[in-house]
Amino acid sequence: MTSGLVLYGYWRSSAAYRVRIALNLKGLGYQNRPVHLVKDGGEQHASAYAAMNPQQLIPSLRDGDRTLTQSLAIIEYLEELHPEPPLLPVDARGRAQVRAMAQLVACDVHPLGNLRVLQYLESELGADEAQRGAWSRHWIATGFAALEAILADNAATGGFCHGDTPGMADACLIPQVYNARRWKLPLDDYPTIRRIDAACSELQAFRMAAPEAQPDAPAVQG
Amino acid sequence: MTSGLVLYGYWRSSAAYRVRIALNLKGLGYQNRPVHLVKDGGEQHASAYAAMNPQQLIPSLRDGDRTLTQSLAIIEYLEELHPEPPLLPVDARGRAQVRAMAQLVACDVHPLGNLRVLQYLESELGADEAQRGAWSRHWIATGFAALEAILADNAATGGFCHGDTPGMADACLIPQVYNARRWKLPLDDYPTIRRIDAACSELQAFRMAAPEAQPDAPAVQG
Numbered sequence: 001m002t003s004g005l006v007l008y009g010y011w012r013s014s015a016a017y018r019v020r021i022a023l024n025l026k027g028l029g030y031q032n033r034p035v036h037l038v039k040d041g042g043e044q045h046a047s048a049y050a051a052m053n054p055q056q057l058i059p060s061l062r063d064g065d066r067t068l069t070q071s072l073a074i075i076e077y078l079e080e081l082h083p084e085p086p087l088l089p090v091d092a093r094g095r096a097q098v099r100a101m102a103q104l105v106a107c108d109v110h111p112l113g114n115l116r117v118l119q120y121l122e123s124e125l126g127a128d129e130a131q132r133g134a135w136s137r138h139w140i141a142t143g144f145a146a147l148e149a150i151l152a153d154n155a156a157t158g159g160f161c162h163g164d165t166p167g168m169a170d171a172c173l174i175p176q177v178y179n180a181r182r183w184k185l186p187l188d189d190y191p192t193i194r195r196i197d198a199a200c201s202e203l204q205a206f207r208m209a210a211p212e213a214q215p216d217a218p219a220v221q222g
Numbered sequence: 223m224t225s226g227l228v229l230y231g232y233w234r235s236s237a238a239y240r241v242r243i244a245l246n247l248k249g250l251g252y253q254n255r256p257v258h259l260v261k262d263g264g265e266q267h268a269s270a271y272a273a274m275n276p277q278q279l280i281p282s283l284r285d286g287d288r289t290l291t292q293s294l295a296i297i298e299y300l301e302e303l304h305p306e307p308p309l310l311p312v313d314a315r316g317r318a319q320v321r322a323m324a325q326l327v328a329c330d331v332h333p334l335g336n337l338r339v340l341q342y343l344e345s346e347l348g349a350d351e352a353q354r355g356a357w358s359r360h361w362i363a364t365g366f367a368a369l370e371a372i373l374a375d376n377a378a379t380g381g382f383c384h385g386d387t388p389g390m391a392d393a394c395l396i397p398q399v400y401n402a403r404r405w406k407l408p409l410d411d412y413p414t415i416r417r418i419d420a421a422c423s424e425l426q427a428f429r430m431a432a433p434e435a436q437p438d439a440p441a442v443q444g
Contacts, residue, residue: 054371055326066315070329073321080314092302093288099295104277107292107329117334120360125347138342149276 005030006062011214015071016059017175022075024205034216087167098162101169109143136183151192227252228284233436237293238281239397242431244297256438309389323391331365358405373414
């Protein structure tokens with residue numbers, strides 16, 4: 001389905017990856033406009049992009065004359081306008097649970113490992129590569145330990161984070177698993193997370209959204 | 223209105239402060255159960271609390287036999303079960319805009335200045351008090367510059383972040399303004415944020431939610 005949606009993203013951005021998964025799960029086509037986060041000091045800081053997204057972060061989603069920002073707000077917007085298939089359960093408690101798992105990743109894990117934070121740690125606090133790696137692994141491990149406990153303890157956990165269809169929590173979790181692997185965090189302690197990651201990796205919506213499947217992914221990835 | 227809700231919070235926690243504002247705006251009574259984040263290594267790490275909230279973070283909201291976590295998920299839950307007065311606009315684009323502003327604070331500003339992060343900066347990276355202060359001010363200033371631009375540029379901005387009634391974005395912004403003052407960040411560059419903060423400070427819902435109005439606030443505040 002062609003939707004007229006335009007996604008400003010970056011192949012390896014966790015937040016853009018979430019939105020790609022949501023768009024694919026809903027079967028919404030979109031134009032992909034890569035924003036290179038490193039080249040020329042970061043294309044997200046260019047004036048045309050900054051005018052559209054004053055945070056100078058990605059992703060942004062254009063829908064007609066309107067720019068939407070913040071990955072979870074974008075996913076909620078897609079859910080409201082294109083309710084099928086749903087990415088949130090029908091009951092308020094289930095919805096709260098899925099949103100909480102999504103926010104565990106999107107508020108308490110991912111922002112700490114973001115590029116701009118790692119750049120600050122290096123330039124202002126002199127953190128070397130090993131310290132930046134330890135920092136990133138620490139916050140992912142802290143978040144994953146909690147999420148594993150939540151998933152393992154909840155009767156609503158199914159083949160995916162909530163029940164047997166993928167939703168908003170899975171769209172946040174899988175990009176964070178990708179980051180965990182990138183930072184070489186062992187995943188042995190998180191069997192439920194590994195199981196859900198394996199289930200998602202079988203689905204076309206997740207495969208098409210993966211960093212290495214994006215047009216701006218380099219041929220050799222660092 | 224007595225609701226049977228129990229809020230586990232801390233007087234100075236930004237995330238608990240958000241939920242208190244939302245509960246007050248909706249006129250929902252609740253029991254306040256303070257969790258001391260520093261005493262005895264942090265009461266949020268005690269086994270009874272950790273069993274309820276595996277992230278060992280506050281707030282948690284008990285509603286009957288159910289524990290809800292993550293402040294924005296809690297506010298969405300309250301909005302679904304107690305829709306009046308609404309904390310989100312009726313239109314999807316307005317809702318996306320309010321959620322994006324809320325998440326700008328809740329994902330990209332607040333988690334970076336959280337207690338556990340400052341503790342890590344000190345213990346693992348040797349950041350002294352001045353460096354931790356600079357870190358906190360940097361991320362608040364970065365977020366506020368973007369939010370000020372968003373608010374100043376949007377015709378939907380009114381007496382509050384969206385229109386002339388307070389909502390989810392205001393519930394996130396005001397606790398962050400409190401943090402900004404605590405870190406002595408000058409607010410001169412953010413006139414719209416200051417105007418909205420002043421408007422909120424006139425409202426009983428915000429006054430009752432303020433840190434200094436909480437039962438666990440110390441008589442002399444550091």
